[in-house]
Amino acid sequence: MKDKTITIKDVAKIAGVSVSTVSRALNNYSDINQETKEKIFSVVKELGYKPNNIARSLSSSRTFRLGMLVEDNEGTGRLNPLVLEMIIGFKNTSSKLGYETVLLSTTSDIQRNEKLQKIFKEKQLDGMFIMGLKMTDQYYDELSNIDKPCVLLDVNINNPNVACIGVDNVRGSFLAVEHLIKSGHKKIGFINGHKDAYVSYERLDGYFLAHSRYKLPVDNSLIENADFTDEGAQEAVKRLLQRHKDITAIFCASDLMATGAIYSLTNCGYSVPEDISVVGFDDIHLAECIVPRLTTIRQDAKKIGTSAASLLVNLVQGQHMGRIVIEPELIVRESTKRI
Amino acid sequence: MKDKTITIKDVAKIAGVSVSTVSRALNNYSDINQETKEKIFSVVKELGYKPNNIARSLSSSRTFRLGMLVEDNEGTGRLNPLVLEMIIGFKNTSSKLGYETVLLSTTSDIQRNEKLQKIFKEKQLDGMFIMGLKMTDQYYDELSNIDKPCVLLDVNINNPNVACIGVDNVRGSFLAVEHLIKSGHKKIGFINGHKDAYVSYERLDGYFLAHSRYKLPVDNSLIENADFTDEGAQEAVKRLLQRHKDITAIFCASDLMATGAIYSLTNCGYSVPEDISVVGFDDIHLAECIVPRLTTIRQDAKKIGTSAASLLVNLVQGQHMGRIVIEPELIVRESTKRI
DNA sequence: CTGAAAGCGCTTACAG
DNA sequence: CTGAAAGCGCTTACAG
DSSP states (O other), X not given: OOOOOOOHHHHHHHHTSOHHHHHHHHTTOSSSOHHHXXXXXXXXXXXXXXXXXXXXXXXXXXXXXXXXXXXXXXXXXXXXXXXXXXXXXXXXXXXXXXXXXXXXXXXHHSOTTOOHHHHHHHTTOSEEEEOSOBTTSTTTGGGGGOOSOEEEESOOOOOTTEEEEEEOHHHHHHHHHHHHHHTTOOOEEEEEOOTTBHHHHHHHHHHHHHHHHTTOOXXXXXXXXXXXXXXXXXXXXXXXXXXXXXOOEEEESSHXXXXXXXXXXXXXXXXXXXXXXXXOSBOOGGGGTSSSOOBEEEOOHHHHXXXXXXXXHHHHTTOOOOOEEEOOEEEOOSSOOOO | OOOOOOOHHHHHHHHTSOHHHHHHHHXXXXXXOHXXXXXXXXXXXXXXXXXXXXXXXXXXXXXXXXXXXXXXXXXXXXXXXXXXXXXXXXXXXXXXXXXXXXXXEHHHHSOXXXXXXXXXXXXXXXXXXXXXXXXXXXXXXXXXXXXSOEEEESOOOOOTTEEEEEXXXXXXXXXXXXXXXXXXXXXXXXXXXXXXXHHHHHHHHHHHHHHHHTTOOOOGGGEEXXXXXXXXXXHHHHHHHHHOTTOOEEEESSHHHHHHHHHXXXXXXXXXXXXXXXXXXXXXXXXXXXXXXXXXEEOOHHHHHHHHHHHHHHHHTTOOOOOEEEOOEEEOOSSOOOO
């Protein structure tokens, strides 16, 4: 009738050592006889013993649990499909590294002024991967002096407990605009994302950089903000068209906005890329299915997730590896043409 | 120097009762004096005490943890964006119900013949929400007699521990085809999803049903399979076009495939919807941004996730609520026209 | 209705 | 290098 869960006790008994010794072997302590260690591991294998993480957490101060905070903006908008890939990538490698992944969402976990510190405690997390942080978020400031390991997507904060990961947004944006300039475009509209997103500043920089590198003056009336929504992009396109009849290209800070822009352009009687070239950002799966296939800047979302997990686990284990930058890639398809 | 974590002991001391009594009050046991209960709760509030879930799990047999298994097919294909919405919906309501959500993925958790039973134990789960189950999955059979609560997306299995949730796929498919028939189409191609997916059978039934309801003969050579990929859909379209020059409409079992189909049609010189109408399935966000805006069948993904969580929590608490069916909705946009 | 005590499966000083 | 023992924060029979 005994519960068939095998515990550290069973292993100890069969291996003929004490529970403490088994625990030490399992945790890779150095002060242990090689032979006993081997015997223990063979018993572990034979019995198929798996340590109970819950018990482990209760007695140690570590929990082997990592939180992933995703901004779900309460059903307002749908979510960027890249987020799912990041989540999966993160989950798979943190799992490989022996950590469990707990999903956190802004609506259900970070309500009215909750401190991150509190979430850490309540959810018993060793570390946290934060996606979609905006500079206006109430916990933005807290991150400057938080004492728990955090990895931030696309945002850089100066704190030894915090590391940053993301695509090189300046470079990505630069590549997009450079591609257009090299294709002969001179009047290039830019539809940027949410103004409180860190990435928006960087992508704007890339836009400026490309212009200055190629000695093209920047006209600020060519720059629009559209909050990363397709509706926003549609409106932005109309404003752009009104102000500049001679515009020949538009760079959008997301594929979703690019899609919205193309829709709007088509509706206004322009054809893409014959009349106006469009470049996106992200390289979501649909970018290569729609008509015209979208020229865009690829972010390797799975890799971002994967690296974020390694980065965070390292941080949890006391090693700060610094900021990880993923190279963006220009993918030329059919929505841009040389003029 | 005392650790400032407040425990059940602190509450007991201040309330002037024993630890056991506090525990009973917190767990809503009935055999407890109303007054003591109130006193305890006021102390709990005053101290801001939160029970430690880990300790709770260790001593009871329940863990208050729910697993979400998402099929990530190891980077082969990208994932359906609806999955993310389901995940968030599920997470938010299970969180509201006091359960924590642990993400599980097929590649990292269900490798080579692992039993679900084992995952349950290792991950210490009270229940599991399984998405993207295929009939060829190695754990498909195990589900017929599993003794742990599971909620399955889109698959029906007869076992009191298993409940099913999903859109009415027969109905959804029927609505799509009916819309085409009512618009005057008589030769309607059908590009179905993965042949081992349960939904594919149901969506095929819907296609048949609409034909028989409207006394239209079914021509099997109008039916193709494309594994839910856009490349597959592009090929399928070409085969369809070869066999049937007079085809006027195509129904695709996903928006992604519909997008691929439209691309292929455009490339072959057909215009959508002028020459050929196309209907999708899912209503992903991009369905309303692309040119032409996609007529499709909406699955309310967030609602599916939300309801799945309630269903699972009920199951965990011993109550089987039966199968939940979400109504699909026909969304008519610009990719179909009357002929 | 309430308390004392054992126990969940592990880790971690502390001796030796 | 190893063992005995206390303890992590809770729950749960068992008495009363």
